[in-house]
Amino acid sequence: MKRLMKGNNALAEAAILAGCRFFAGYPITPQTEILEYLAKNLPERGGHFIQTESELAGVNMVLGAAATGYRAMTSSAGPGFSLKQEGISYMCSMELPAVIVDVMRYGIGLGSIMLGQGDYFQAVKGGGHGGYKVPVYAPASVQENVDFTIRAFDTAEAYRTPVLILSDGAIGQMAESVELPEGREHDPDQYDWTLKGRDAAHPTGRKMTDRIYYDFKFHEYDPHIRERYAKMEKELQMWEEVETEDAKIILVSYGISSRVCREAVKTARKKGWKVGMIRPITLWPFPKKAFAKTNSHAEAYLTVEMNACGQMVEDVALYGRGVPIYSYPSGRSIADPEAILQKIESIMNGEEKEVF
Amino acid sequence: MAAVKKAPSTIYGYNSFCPGCGHGIVIRLIAEVVEEMGLAEDAIGVLAVGCSCLTNRYLALDLLQAAHGRAAASAGAIKRCRPDKLVFTYQGDGDAASIGIAETLYSAQRNENFTQIIVNNGVYGMTGGQMSPTSLVGQKTTTSVKGRDPEIMGMPLKISELISHFDVSYLARGSVHDAAHIRKTKTYIRKAFETQMNQGGYTCVEIISPCPTNWHLTPLQAVDRIEKEVLEYYPVGEIKGGAR
Numbered sequence: 165m166k167r168l169m170k171g172n173n174a175l176a177e178a179a180i181l182a183g184c185r186f187f188a189g190y191p192i193t194p195q196t197e198i199l200e201y202l203a204k205n206l207p208e209r210g211g212h213f214i215q216t217e218s219e220l221a222g223v224n225m226v227l228g229a230a231a232t233g234y235r236a237m238t239s240s241a242g243p244g245f246s247l248k249q250e251g252i253s254y255m256c257s258m259e260l261p262a263v264i265v266d267v268m269r270y271g272i273g274l275g276s277i278m279l280g281q282g283d284y285f286q287a288v289k290g291g292g293h294g295g296y297k298v299p300v301y302a303p304a305s306v307q308e309n310v311d312f313t314i315r316a317f318d319t320a321e322a323y324r325t326p327v328l329i330l331s332d333g334a335i336g337q338m339a340e341s342v343e344l345p346e347g348r349e350h351d352p353d354q355y356d357w358t359l360k361g362r363d364a365a366h367p368t369g370r371k372m373t374d375r376i377y378y379d380f381k382f383h384e385y386d387p388h389i390r391e392r393y394a395k396m397e398k399e400l401q402m403w404e405e406v407e408t409e410d411a412k413i414i415l416v417s418y419g420i421s422s423r424v425c426r427e428a429v430k431t432a433r434k435k436g437w438k439v440g441m442i443r444p445i446t447l448w449p450f451p452k453k454a455f456a457k458t459n460s461h462a463e464a465y466l467t468v469e470m471n472a473c474g475q476m477v478e479d480v481a482l483y484g485r486g487v488p489i490y491s492y493p494s495g496r497s498i499a500d501p502e503a504i505l506q507k508i509e510s511i512m513n514g515e516e517k518e519v520f
Numbered sequence: 521m522a523a524v525k526k527a528p529s530t531i532y533g534y535n536s537f538c539p540g541c542g543h544g545i546v547i548r549l550i551a552e553v554v555e556e557m558g559l560a561e562d563a564i565g566v567l568a569v570g571c572s573c574l575t576n577r578y579l580a581l582d583l584l585q586a587a588h589g590r591a592a593a594s595a596g597a598i599k600r601c602r603p604d605k606l607v608f609t610y611q612g613d614g615d616a617a618s619i620g621i622a623e624t625l626y627s628a629q630r631n632e633n634f635t636q637i638i639v640n641n642g643v644y645g646m647t648g649g650q651m652s653p654t655s656l657v658g659q660k661t662t663t664s665v666k667g668r669d670p671e672i673m674g675m676p677l678k679i680s681e682l683i684s685h686f687d688v689s690y691l692a693r694g695s696v697h698d699a700a701h702i703r704k705t706k707t708y709i710r711k712a713f714e715t716q717m718n719q720g721g722y723t724c725v726e727i728i729s730p731c732p733t734n735w736h737l738t739p740l741q742a743v744d745r746i747e748k749e750v751l752e753y754y755p756v757g758e759i760k761g762g763a764r
Contacts (some may be wrong), residue, residue: 186597186600212597212600212601214596214597214600216593216626217622217626220589220590220622220623221590221593221623224586224587224623225593225596227586227587228566228593228594228595228598229597229600229601231598232598232601233601234601236597251587254587359564359584359598360564360582360602360605361562361581362560362561362580362582366582368532369581369583370582371576371585372585373567374585377585
């Protein structure tokens with residue numbers, strides 16, 4: 165049965181359905197409904213909800229809960245997400261599964277509390293220290309908030325890694341009809357590595373720490389890390405193709421901006437223009453397999469995203485090798501479909517300046 | 521036949537603390553209490569960053585190495601998820617009272633059900649002896665080269681007194697500079713652990729400990745300094761929950 169739900173609420177409900185029984189977080193717009201929904205619903209359904217004194221405490225509580233085998237989540241936005249990075253780096257090093265949500269807003273520093281796509285760099289490029297990588301899912305609808313949250317928990321455990329959901333203020337605040345799956349129970353005792361007191365297999369206790377210290381010889385650690393991320397990069401890429409087979413101009417866009425691009429593709433096709441779209445669903449690993457298919461026939465990639473200078477466009481330039489790259493950072497407003505069509509026209513007329 | 525005092529089996533291998541350091545004594549007290557309570561298979565420790573890290577290689581318990589200052593947050597979460605285990609942190613004064621002061625005070629404020637062990641030696645030991653929140657007035661460190669000047673650096677911070685503002689279950693300050701204080705400190709740790717496992721609620725033992733290396737004293741001079749100077753500013757005793 166379909167229900168009408170706000171994006172943030174749907175994401176929070178999906179976490180409970182995925183078996184998440186631990187949430188620790190801090191209020192920040194436009195993420196706060198996740199916190200509020202779980203404050204009410206998680207304790208009623210056997211889980212722990214803690215409003216922490218800071219995002220630092222929140223993410224480090226999630227780290228502790230994850231170490232016991234619980235499915236655990238925290239969420240934030242922009243400036244608050246910056247504070248989560250410390251814990252994310254530690255969880256990457258300890259190889260702990262958890263889900264961290266960033267309901268993006270716009271701007272540098274305090275920025276604006278309104279919708280935006282300001283956090284591509286800090287989510288996708290290992291915003292914390294040490295050069296880690298984390299799978300990042302970018303939902304573009306309330307239904308995808310549900311689907312990708314559940315998928316994020318499964319990915320986190322399958323690869324023993326924190327996983328990010330990069331939502332945005334628009335997806336978080338809008339209401340759409342969603343289909344919710346059956347709920348699942350998660351057994352925190354199913355894994356041998358979780359903290360539960362020493363046993364015969366661990367006579368000196370389990371050591372939950374940066375794995376570099378205890379689990380690898382000096383020369384074994386780097387290959388382990390490389391292999392770990394190479395496996396994720398190979399296996400986790402997700403994307404959607406919209407009319408790309410014969411497209412000469414391909415829009416590249418994710419999240420809320422991709423919804424406008426989808427409309428722009430329709431309108432362009434009606435005009436007889438060969439326009440398509442690649443919508444990255446995982447931002448890391450970036451869906452380079454999609455670009456490998458289109459690089460041979462594409463004559464331009466136009467990246468559309470909601471920030472001041474363009475961020476994802478750098479990855480498009482990296483993987484769209486040999487194809488001219490154009491950028492439409494729509495700034496503080498959602499991209500205007502008319503403006504996208506004008507950009508496309510000006511690219512076709514050779515009037516638009518390449519950015520890479 | 522003379523009584524033989526064996527080291528607890530929960531301690532394995534050798535520690536790498538400096539000569540005269542108090543950490544080894546505190547770890548041993550924790551190990552003894554854990555074993556006496558029959559909880560060696562049911563204990564989870566959370567280690568701070570600093571010299572506390574070194575504990576990881578010789579305490580035979582499940583251990584989580586937390587981020588700097590965040591041990592209390594992670595420990596609170598672990599206890600919520602594993603309520604029947606004994607959960608404690610092992611932190612220094614820099615970790616618990618400076619970078620982690622919010623996590624410490626809010627664990628107390630929420631009455632999180634774990635035990636915080638704070639080893640207070642008045643310096644950042646691992647990084648080579650910088651001023652910590654608990655360095656005494658006049659104490660020379662690499663970042664207070666002329667001695668701690670309260671006009672510029674403020675007064676030494678009393679973390680236990682700050683914690684005492686909250687309705688916590690047990691709170692005490694001990695010291696490990698001589699045998700009598702070591703024995704007393706062990707009873708504090710035991711009471712804290714028992715309180716956690718029986719009534720529940722936040723429990724904390726702050727422990728004054730020598731750091732001869734970074735105090736630039738011999739081990740005996742360091743003991744003397746604790747007796748004559750440190751305990752004057754940081755008096756030992758039970759602060760909350762002692763009278764039962």
